[in-house]
Amino acid sequence: MAGQWVAVPGYSEHQLGIAVDINGATYDLYFWLQENSYKYGFIFRYPAGKTEITGTAEEVWHYRCVGKEAAKEIHDQGLPLLA
Numbered sequence: 001m002a003g004q005w006v007a008v009p010g011y012s013e014h015q016l017g018i019a020v021d022i023n024g025a026t027y028d029l030y031f032w033l034q035e036n037s038y039k040y041g042f043i044f045r046y047p048a049g050k051t052e053i054t055g056t057a058e059e060v061w062h063y064r065c066v067g068k069e070a071a072k073e074i075h076d077q078g079l080p081l082l083a
């Protein structure tokens with residue numbers, strides 16, 4: 001259970017330098033990010049309802065850079081990345 005909330009040392013996407021956490025004062029930011037981040041090459045990495053696939057509980061603040069082409073395809077198809 002703890003593994004869904006805390007990355008094992010050495011396995012965080014942050015340590016690879018390919019992910020960022022973006023936090024705002026209100027939830028409006030997270031809604032905007034979910035609709036627009038793909039335009040800049042980032043994907044909503046750990047959406048709700050995909051924990052069995054990603055291995056991580058929802059993190060509305062965590063975005064991973066995959067490049068604009070892949071981000072658009074992932075966003076348009078509603079696909080999560082595998083863990």
Ligand SMILES: [Zn+2]
Pocket residue numbers: 014019020021059061062063
């Ligand atoms: Zn993060």
